[in-house]
Amino acid sequence: MQARQTTVQRLVRWMAIITIILGVLLPVIPQIIWSFAFRWLFPSLLPSEWSLSSWEYVFSASSRVVEGFSNSMQIAIFVCILSILVGLPAARAIALNNFRGKAVVEWILMVPIIVPGIVSTLGIHQLFIRLGLTNTFIGVSLVHLIPCIPYMVLVMSSVFANYGTELEDTAKTLGAGPVQVFLNVTLPGILPGLMVATMFTFLISWGQYITTVLIGGGTIITLPIVLFPFISGVNYSNAAAISLVFVAPAILVLILISRQLGQDSAVMGGFGRL
Amino acid sequence: MTHVLLKDLTRRFDDVIAVDNLNLEIRSGELVAFLGPSGCGKTTTLRMITGLLLPTAGDIQFDGKSVVTVPTEKRGAVMVFQKHLLFPTMNVAKNVGFGLRMAGISKQEIDRRVSEMLELVRLPGFEQRRPHELSGGQQQRIALARALIVSPKVLLLDEPLANLDANLRLEMRELIRTIQRETSTTSIFVTHDQEEAVMLADRIALMFNGVLQQFDQPQAFYQRPHSAQVAHFFRNDNLLDAVRKADHVETAAGTLEISPERVNQPDGDVVLTVRPEDVQLIPQNDTNLVQAKVLTQVYMGTYKQVQLDVLGNTWLAHGPVDFDPEIGATIPIQLPKAHIWLLPHPNGKS
Numbered sequence: 001m002q003a004r005q006t007t008v009q010r011l012v013r014w015m016a017i018i019t020i021i022l023g024v025l026l027p028v029i030p031q032i033i034w035s036f037a038f039r040w041l042f043p044s045l046l047p048s049e050w051s052l053s054s055w056e057y058v059f060s061a062s063s064r065v066v067e068g069f070s071n072s073m074q075i076a077i078f079v080c081i082l083s084i085l086v087g088l089p090a091a092r093a094i095a096l097n098n099f100r101g102k103a104v105v106e107w108i109l110m111v112p113i114i115v116p117g118i119v120s121t122l123g124i125h126q127l128f129i130r131l132g133l134t135n136t137f138i139g140v141s142l143v144h145l146i147p148c149i150p151y152m153v154l155v156m157s158s159v160f161a162n163y164g165t166e167l168e169d170t171a172k173t174l175g176a177g178p179v180q181v182f183l184n185v186t187l188p189g190i191l192p193g194l195m196v197a198t199m200f201t202f203l204i205s206w207g208q209y210i211t212t213v214l215i216g217g218g219t220i221i222t223l224p225i226v227l228f229p230f231i232s233g234v235n236y237s238n239a240a241a242i243s244l245v246f247v248a249p250a251i252l253v254l255i256l257i258s259r260q261l262g263q264d265s266a267v268m269g270g271f272g273r274l
Numbered sequence: 275m276t277h278v279l280l281k282d283l284t285r286r287f288d289d290v291i292a293v294d295n296l297n298l299e300i301r302s303g304e305l306v307a308f309l310g311p312s313g314c315g316k317t318t319t320l321r322m323i324t325g326l327l328l329p330t331a332g333d334i335q336f337d338g339k340s341v342v343t344v345p346t347e348k349r350g351a352v353m354v355f356q357k358h359l360l361f362p363t364m365n366v367a368k369n370v371g372f373g374l375r376m377a378g379i380s381k382q383e384i385d386r387r388v389s390e391m392l393e394l395v396r397l398p399g400f401e402q403r404r405p406h407e408l409s410g411g412q413q414q415r416i417a418l419a420r421a422l423i424v425s426p427k428v429l430l431l432d433e434p435l436a437n438l439d440a441n442l443r444l445e446m447r448e449l450i451r452t453i454q455r456e457t458s459t460t461s462i463f464v465t466h467d468q469e470e471a472v473m474l475a476d477r478i479a480l481m482f483n484g485v486l487q488q489f490d491q492p493q494a495f496y497q498r499p500h501s502a503q504v505a506h507f508f509r510n511d512n513l514l515d516a517v518r519k520a521d522h523v524e525t526a527a528g529t530l531e532i533s534p535e536r537v538n539q540p541d542g543d544v545v546l547t548v549r550p551e552d553v554q555l556i557p558q559n560d561t562n563l564v565q566a567k568v569l570t571q572v573y574m575g576t577y578k579q580v581q582l583d584v585l586g587n588t589w590l591a592h593g594p595v596d597f598d599p600e601i602g603a604t605i606p607i608q609l610p611k612a613h614i615w616l617l618p619h620p621n622g623k624s
Contacts, residue, residue, distance in 0.1 A: 174373035
């Protein structure tokens with residue numbers, strides 16, 4: 001019986017691995033080939049002529065890929081910092097306290113997931129023009145924050161609820177001040193969850209297109225904005241090379257957090273509420 | 275060595291009064307149990323003593339000085355929780371040395387005192403172990419060492435024996451008792467188990483619904499309960515209405531002699547009680563006899579538990595294992611004068 005169970009478990013694990021390979025890695029393979037192809041016509045299995053010209057193009061100043069990558073990276077990191085600063089206290093309050101209107105606050109936090117980004121961004125656009133935040137780094141970061149915060153708050157509230165307050169209370173009675181409690185007890189305890197939530201925040205910001213276009217107004221060039229014209233264009237090789245640059249951080253993140261995703265952990269419990 | 279005084283201590287949660295006007299004086303070096311069913315306010319009181327929870331009203335004093343405004347980290351009341359005992363990200367040495375590290379004490383000093391503490395809790399050489407490698411009992415001891423290393427003014431234990439199996443409970447009980455004596459640390463533990471409280475505590479504070487019922491030595495809860503509720507919590511439901519008149523009581527079963535120096539209710543309406551183990555199923559002489567109908571009898575291993583109907587009240591009595599009364603028979607039982615205790619009458623005339 002025990003052996004049968006582990007056989008089933010092994011089967012499930014292999015199916016999961018195969019699904020990930022088929023779903024995530026397989027579509028990337030033609031992109032890799034395309035990025036090195038100079039000529040690849042229909043019946044051929046592989047390109048008839050190879051070239052590095054697409055990659056030369058990617059790293060040239062005229063493609064603005066490097067500029068876009070750098071901007072996207074800076075904005076995403078800034079958004080991560082902001083969403084930790086805003087989301088962590090909110091998540092803790094929701095997880096550990098009961099207060100009047102808690103259900104309303106939780107519902108409001110879900111709204112950005114339900115309402116399409118373009119709708120809320122159109123409204124915010126008017127406000128940001130008045131505040132002078134359009135076409136600025138800060139403005140784009142703030143608008144990215146809207147779809148990011150629900151993920152940060154829901155994942156971290158689940159982590160906090162699971163972690164509880166007893167260890168912090170123990171530390172307090174042993175003479176640890178608020179900062180010492182946070183650095184020595186709370187932070188090490190929630191760190192795995194915080195890493196996952198931050199990675200997701202990063203990826204959400206990294207993938208924003210419409211919000212960046214509307215608020216950035218063409219002044220703030222991020223990688224999706226560089227990539228978009230190529231998707232409908234004719235140069236598959238250049239589009240493939242840029243796509244690979246775009247997707248690389250996502251795959252990196254997936255590998256980094258795969259250990260957490262695989263477990264039946266509190267971190268993933270947060271996603272159950274989405 | 276700290277004297278703890280709780281003065282009119284009250285805590286409300288919205289409309290619920292969790293602790294109501296609690297007055298307690300805990301002597302220096304004493305081991306006190308807060309006993310009561312869950313939700314009686316015992317853990318709330320513990321949290322107020324640590325400063326993790328603010329009282330709604332009243333005062334908490336350590337050695338005569340109010341500590342209500344002193345924050346938890348400076349109060350010196352260390353709490354050991356029932357669950358989540360150890361910091362999971364730290365090894366044993368880091369766990370035990372935590373309080374000293376927070377106080378900024380040098381590493382050599384911490385190392386020395388950590389190994390001393392591990393000796394004290396009989397786990398020497400465990401410095402490098404991780405919490406998940408330890409058994410429940412070992413974790414409990416490490417948690418105790420971590421608390422004691424900071425020389426707490428008051429040590430607070432939340433259900434210290436609740437998560438342990440029977441053998442370990444016994445061992446842990448002895449260890450807590452020994453260490454508490456050795457260090458003379460004023461200690462309070464919370465429990466819902468009356469046996470645990472009786473075996474471990476110098477004195478017990480019994481609480482129901484946030485109200486202190488009785489604060490006394492363990493044997494007093496058996497011999498001199500303050501009310502029928504207290505008697506019930508200590509497994510005595512043998513009650514009989516009576517009227518006290520100096521050296522005897524009058525009951526529906528006749529007149530019974532009492533020891534006036536032993537009872538503390540004034541003349542008038544009272545409730546008489548005799549513990550099940552003190553009821554004589556086989557009368558020794560003719561005094562204080564009461565007729566009782568045998569309802570059931572259960573063999574309990576070392577004694578026989580007999581359920582009786584005493585004038586409409588259900589009583590329990592313990593008899594010798596070979597005592598074998600007929601079910602439904604009416605037998606005379608003896609309520610020894612020396613074991614009769616009087617409780618206040620619920621109508622409160624006395």
